[in-house]
Amino acid sequence: MATDMTYKQSVDIAIGNPKLSKALHLFGDAYLIARENAFRGLNFEEMRTELAAIKDEVRVRRKELLADFIKNAEAAGSKVFIAKDTKEANEYVIRLAKEKKATLIAKSKSMVSEEAHLNKALAEHGIRAAETDLGEWIIQLAGQRPSHMVMPAIHMFKEEVSELFSKEAGKHLPAEIKALVDHARERLRKEYFNADIGLTGANFLIAETGGIGLVTNEGNARLCATLPKVHVVFAGIHKLVRNIEDAIKITQLLPRNATGQLLTSYVTWIRGGVSADGGQKEQHIVLIDGGREALYESKACQDALRCIQCGACANVCPVYQTVGGHVFGSIYISAIGIILTAFYEGLDKAKEITRACIGCRSCVAVCPAKIDLEEIILHLRNEVTKIYGMGAIKNVAFKAVMKNRSLFHSMVRAASKLQRPVTEKNADDPGRRIIRHLPLHFMSRDYTEWRNLPAIAEKPFRDQFDSIVQKVDKPICRVGFFVGCGADFVYPEVGVSLTKVLNSFNVEAVFPKTQNCCGIPALYAGDTETGEFLAKQNVEAFTEAQVDYILCICPTCTMAVKRDFVNRLADQPQWAAKAVALSLKTMDASAFLENVLGASAKMRAVRSVKEITYHDSCHLKRGSNVWTEPRALLESSGHRIAEMKNSDRCCGFGGTYSFLSHPQISKQITRDKVETIQATGVKTVATDCPGCMIMLKGAVGKADPTIRCVHTMELLAETLEQK
Amino acid sequence: MTDNRVERFIESAKRVGATVEKTENLEEAVKYIADKAKGTTLVPVTPLVIRYGLKALLQNAGVEVLNKQFRDGGQFPGAGVTFSNFAMADTGTVVLESTDENIRLATTLPERHFIIVDPATILVDNLAAAAPMNALHEGNAPKFIAYITGPSRTADIERVLTIGCHGPRELYILLVENISSDLMEN
Structure with a gap:
């Protein structure tokens, strides 16, 4: 990327190149399938927990393990150099090359050498670095940097590769992948034979043996480590592992998770200076701290x-x-x-x-x-x-307004009136107004041309709650309802629906009025101070309410109460215990209905079967591991779910991400989601998140107004009403 | 052997593009190699090669066995023939202790690599290889151990799987019983 280009420009240029995005989407889809196959019969959760423990122990014992590694490598004849930064590492290689009168270094893939800009440093001393990994060679010829850790040239197409190769070879090479790979095979073979030094990275540095491990597919690392008489290993210090068994465990995860392979074509274990051309090879290991x-x-x-x-x-x-x-x-x-x-x-x-x-x-x-x-x-x-800083809009919004609950809430109420001139009736849902366009001084056209924005509800849930008549008789429990801003001010009907559903199971809903925003928008913007302030306000409100459970209908709020309040207040003894107590009884409404009340078993026998599709909200599935529960509830209440492709892929909302920081990226992600919804042919899409609803109602509404987007609680309430 | 690790090994190795053949004895394996090997063939001298007189067997079968320095055998020799130390059923991997440079040259440079595996040395999985790997690393002598799983491959252009990037384009695994059940030799 040219350095004079602004970040915003680079985003716009990337979005203007749909060919790349399409290729990456195809790759992403194929990857998920390959990965699933590769882990079949294995317990990924257990494996990654073990890997995390292995790596954590390395962190704690790193000084001792590094000393062991050095001692054992030296015993096998290696020379080990510790570079405090990449500059020192480069200087070591340059010094060595000069000492050996080396003019050519054959390199296999090493990300830390990219980090060090090693090739450039070598070139300044008249030493040529020949990249031999196919992807690395392509980007070296193009004068670029890798755009992916495993597949450095994933952003390029065969036509571009053919052009680069043809130019380098001085003859035309067709844009056929097999022919291009064959050309690289032939062309680069010379480099290993002619190189004075072979340089490789390392996937692991094994303390117990003093050896290194290389996990590769093409076979170039083996050639780089074999033909030249000097072998340089260029590696970050974090590649340390205790022993061979730990390294094997890494090889069980790495290829499966990288490319869906059970193992790469080659795993190469090298210790010391092995034989070379009748003599013994020199091996230099450069271990880099670099941050x-x-x-x-x-x-x-x-x-x-x-x-x-x-x-x-x-x-x-x-x-x-x-x-x-x-x-x-x-x-x-x-x-x-x-x-x-x-x-x-x-x-x-x-x-x-x-x-x-x-x-x-x-x-x-x-x-x-x-x-x-x-x-x-x-x-x-x-x-x-x-x-x-975080920008003027967010500064005012979070620091000045949100921290002051009554100011925030009365401003939102006032906004409901002020927005009148810019709203219109929603064709799909006449009772609900949508924002047609926003005043230009506030936000650009960019924000509404591709989606309808919801209007703020005339009466927020907090002002409706007292008028809801709860039909409960000696309730089995009392639950505190953490409504969240989305349902409170935009979709209060979701809150009304939840109350109905809860009552039908003889559960009473309680609404502590002093609750405020969960603070995630501020936190995501990097404003932890406001986040902490809001956490305290909410912890106080719900502690006073003395309820059996706390339910959210927004998965992001669930994560805030369960995880972030605890983290934010951990260092303040007067708050920490209260935050933990609330966290333990907080859950998403679907999870409560299914896991605590066993609702799906009690809801059986419903007349009609309606076909719907379901969008998994990011924070519900990956934040709370809840995804079977809403499906069970929907299916037992007379809905058949036609699954969309990649149902748990983000809808593009991301809170302020889609409004303030990256609307142009959101737009693309949302378009993918709308396409997958449309591909099901189903006219109702359910989800458990008001944020996703804002995004989907808006974008689906523009694409196809006959598709209805609805919260799971609304569908459940409708079913109960029919009974 | 009570489990089906040989069958599992064959299936895993085939899935990654290796050709796997069960042969009755070494003579049959040699015949198979003679039929497929084209051009200069590198046969590094190892304890098992000596014990079975593999070089002579191949030569007699008409294979062009190189009788000079391997580095002088050209940048693209036709074939390499080796035994193996052991193999792993879960991934279809063969393991070859390659500290001697000739073993490395014979398995990295040629267009095709023939590797003879005694089924008795097939381990159930990668974790079971930790013990023999540790044994191979005893002492502090320099070591080079190669895990080979199928032929060389790349997906660096448009993520399209392409076989034969920098290593052998073809990998032939010949299963021959009673060669050696010692995981430390090849």
Whole structure:
């Protein structure tokens, strides 16, 4: 990416290239199937828990293990050098090359050498680095950087490759993949034979043996480690493992999770200087810190170094699939790339991309090292906000307005009146107004041309609750209803529906009036101060209410009460215990109905069967592991679910992401979702999240007004009314 | 052997593009190789090659066995023939201790690699390989151990699986009983 290009421009250019996005979507779909097959019969959850423990122990014992590794490698004849940064690492290789009078280094793939800009440093000293990994060679010829950790040239098409190869070869090469691969095979073979030094990375550094391991497919690393008489290993210090058994466990996860392979074509275990051309090879191991020690020391972010660099977090990321790795990343891309960029290149380099994460947690679900990438990214976003601020709109909205509950709520009520001139009746749902367009001084046309925005309800749920007559007789329990802003001010009917459903099971709903926003919008914007303030307000409101359970109808609110309130208040003894107590009795409404009340078993025998499709909200499925429950409830209440493709892929909402920070990316992600909904041919889409409803009602409404988007609680209430 | 690890190994290896043949004895395996090997063939000298006189057997069968330095056998020799140390059923992987440079050259440079595996050395899975791998690493001598799972492959252009990138394009695994059940030798 040209450095003079702004981040916003690079996003726009990427979105203007649908060919790339289409290729990444196809890859993402194929990846999910291949990965599922690769893990068949294995317990991914157990495997990744074990890997996380292995890597955590390495973190704790890293000094001792590093010393063991060095001792054992040296005993086998290796020379080990510890570089505090990539500059020192480059200098070591340059010095060695000069000493050997080397002019050519044959390289296999090494991400840390990309991080070090090693090729450029070598070139400045007249030493040519020949990339031999096919993808790396392609991008070297193109003068680019990798856009994916495992497949560096995933963003390029065969026509572009043919052009690059033809230019380099001085003859025309057809744009046929097999012919291009054959050309690379023949052309690069010379490099191994002519090179003075072979340089490889390492997937693991084994403390107990002093050996390294390489996990590869093409066979170039074996050639780089065999033909030249000097072997340089270029590796980050976080590649340490205790022993061979731990390394084997990594090889069980890495290829399966990276490409859906049970194992790569080659796993190569090398210790010391092996024989070469009648003599003995020299092996130099350059171990690079380059920000890793600082990352190990960061309590909030250290889990990131469990990463085994499989690239899965990119493969499943809707943002990556939309804009690619050159926009969503730096040397390292996608979710893990945000974190590594912040530590290896500096927070300023990461400040745009920390905001580019939509927060869907699909990366967290597939991470083989069980890294809560989203949580770490949120932490970094907060750090970015502390230094660079979060923008004027969010500043006023969160700090001045949201913290003041009555001001916030009366402003929203007032907005319901003020929006009149810009709303119109919804053709699909005449009782409900939608925003036709927004005043231009507030937001650009970009925000409404592709979706209808919901109007703020005339009477929020908090003002309706007292007038709801609850039909309960000696209720079996009392539940506190944490309504959330979406249902409170936009879709109060969802709250009314939940109350009806609860009453039908003889459960009483309680609505503590002093509850406020869960604080997630502020937190996601990096404003933890407002987040903490709101957490306290809510903890107080619900502690006073003395209820048996707390239910949310917004999965993001559920995560806030269950996870974030506890984290936000952990260091304040007078709040921490209360937050934990609330967390333990908080759950999503669907989960409560199904898991506590056993509702689906009690709802059987319904007359009609209506066909619907179901969209899994990111935070419900991956935040609370709830996805079978709403399906069971819907099916037992007379609905047949026609599953859409990728039902748990993000809808593109992401809160302020779709309004303020990245509406242009949201638009693309939402379009994918609308297409998959339309492909089912079903006219009702249910979901359990008011945020998804805002996005889907708006975008589906524009695409096909005959499709109805509805909360699961509304469908349940309708069924009960029919009874 | 009580489990079906041989069948499982064959299935896994075939799935990743290896050709697997059960042969009655070494002579039959040699015949098979002679039929498929084309051009210069690298046969590194190892304890099992010596014990079975594999070089002579191949030569007598008409294989063009290279009798000089392997580095002088051209950048694209036709074939390489080796025994193996052991194999793993879950992934269809063969393991070859390759510390001697000639073994490495014979298995990385040629167009096709023939590898003779004694079914008695097939381990149930990758984790079961930890013990022999540790045994191979005893002491502190330099070591190079290769796991080979199918032929060389890439998906670096448009994510299309393409066989034969930098390593052998074809991998032939010949199962021959009673060669050696010692996982430490090849």
